[in-house]
Amino acid sequence: MKICVLPGDGIGPEIMAEAVRVLEALELGFEMEEALIGGGAVDATGTPYPEATSRLAKAADAVLLGAVGGPKWDTLPREQRPERGLLAIRKELGLFANLRPAILYPELANASSLKPEVVAGLDILIVRELTGDIYFGQPRGVEERGGERYGFNTMHYTESEIRRIGRVAFEAARKRGKRLCSVDKMNVLETTQLWRDVMTELAPEYPDVELSHMLVDNAAMQLVRAPKQFDVMVTGNMFGDILSDEASMLTGSIGMLPSASLDENNKGLYEPSHGSAPDIAGKGVANPLATILSVAMMLRYTFGREEAALRVEGAVKKVLAQGYRTGDIFEPGTSRVGTRQMGDAVLAAL
Ligand SMILES: NC(=O)c1ccc[n+]([C@@H]2O[C@H](COP(=O)([O-])OP(=O)(O)OC[C@H]3O[C@@H](n4cnc5c(N)ncnc54)[C@H](O)[C@@H]3O)[C@@H](O)[C@H]2O)c1
Numbered sequence: 353m354k355i356c357v358l359p360g361d362g363i364g365p366e367i368m369a370e371a372v373r374v375l376e377a378l379e380l381g382f383e384m385e386e387a388l389i390g391g392g393a394v395d396a397t398g399t400p401y402p403e404a405t406s407r408l409a410k411a412a413d414a415v416l417l418g419a420v421g422g423p424k425w426d427t428l429p430r431e432q433r434p435e436r437g438l439l440a441i442r443k444e445l446g447l448f449a450n451l452r453p454a455i456l457y458p459e460l461a462n463a464s465s466l467k468p469e470v471v472a473g474l475d476i477l478i479v480r481e482l483t484g485d486i487y488f489g490q491p492r493g494v495e496e497r498g499g500e501r502y503g504f505n506t507m508h509y510t511e512s513e514i515r516r517i518g519r520v521a522f523e524a525a526r527k528r529g530k531r532l533c534s535v536d537k538m539n540v541l542e543t544t545q546l547w548r549d550v551m552t553e554l555a556p557e558y559p560d561v562e563l564s565h566m567l568v569d570n571a572a573m574q575l576v577r578a579p580k581q582f583d584v585m586v587t588g589n590m591f592g593d594i595l596s597d598e599a600s601m602l603t604g605s606i607g608m609l610p611s612a613s614l615d616e617n618n619k620g621l622y623e624p625s626h627g628s629a630p631d632i633a634g635k636g637v638a639n640p641l642a643t644i645l646s647v648a649m650m651l652r653y654t655f656g657r658e659e660a661a662l663r664v665e666g667a668v669k670k671v672l673a674q675g676y677r678t679g680d681i682f683e684p685g686t687s688r689v690g691t692r693q694m695g696d697a698v699l700a701a702l
């Protein structure tokens with residue numbers, strides 16, 4: 353069982369070191385091999401997703417990724433930017449289903465941006481389509497038109513792309529609270545009218561799941577007004593990107609939000625939902641729990657090791673109960689720790 357490890361940029365290597373220690377402590381016999389992606393890859397090879405990384409990722413059973421990007425690379429031509437490396441690996445591996453659970457651990461109720469009573473017991477799964485939408489649409493670019501610069505991108509989905517992510521979401525809802533909310537902007541965008549139509553057409557195959565639809569602006573508002581109305585949410589690439597960051601703050605910090613990006617056969621790339629956090633990189637203060645929880649998702653979805661996944665999640669619950677907090681979730685009365693100490697605490701809890 354091979355895992356391709358891609359630490360990436362900024363806090364990526366710091367949080368990845370802790371996730372790798374957790375994996376090693378489990379002694380499940382995984383073979384891990386590290387490669388370059390993102391800004392570090394651009395610096396070393398001139399491209400954010402080098403051929404060697406692609407080969408390793410394709411040969412592995414799963415990929416564990418830290419984060420990519422940072423101000424150092426923001427002025428490069430678009431094709432050379434670190435973020436393109438991430439989009440390229442998602443596309444090449446066919447990772448169309450991005451699962452982003454937003455779960456409130458009771459110990460973090462006060463760290464949430466919302467009142468404790470509004471978020472108590474929160475457990476939402478955002479299912480984000482990851483290889484289509486305006487992210488990948490052609491044509492795209494910035495051109496000179498009519499004497500001024502003109503920027504354009506194209507939103508598009510085929511019905512089969514919508515159907516396959518719809519099925520993932522319906523199946524997930526079936527295993528959870530049996531409610532699925534599909535989020536679109538059908539009042540303005542044709543692509544998302546198709547999205548709503550296809551979701552509606554799928555619904556009779558899942559009579560045990562209650563399907564509802566919501567416009568994305570309302571969904572953004574409802575997530576902060578009354579988030580517990582949601583069980584599973586399914587949406588396109590861009591809306592899912594935005595709503596999952598929003599949902600993360602309900603759980604206390606984006607440093608707590610893991611993610612799985614899966615293909616048709618549950619081969620997966622696992623990464624925290626956050627970025628490379630350049631503002632805190634190199635300081636040893638980043639929260640490694642989103643990455644450690646991503647390891648748990650990898651054990652569950654790609655390797656079918658449910659008991660090992662529960663062990664990791666149990667260890668995270670335990671360190672929170674013990675009062676360990678990185679800066680992003682710190683509150684008076686708890687113990688502030690750095691990235692490495694948080695990793696130590698998780699290892700001790702394991
Ligand atoms: N999957 C990815 O690799 C990914 C995701 C999002 C953004 N990015 C890239 O990361 C760079 C920075 O983007 P950004 O600042 O908009 O978003 P970000 O998620 O990196 O950071 C947003 C805020 O959250 C904080 N934060 C994020 N992760 C944290 C953690 N584990 N512990 C504590 N605090 C944490 C940061 O310090 C920052 O204040 C950009 O280049 C962006 O393109 C990469």
Ligand SMILES: CC(C)[C@H](C(=O)O)[C@@H](O)C(=O)O
Binds near residue numbers: 421438439593627
């Ligand atoms: C870095 C960027 C390309 C990426 C995205 O937009 O998908 C990130 O924001 C994410 O959420 O994983």
Ligand SMILES: [Mg+2]
Binds near residue numbers: 593594597625
């Ligand atoms: Mg994002």
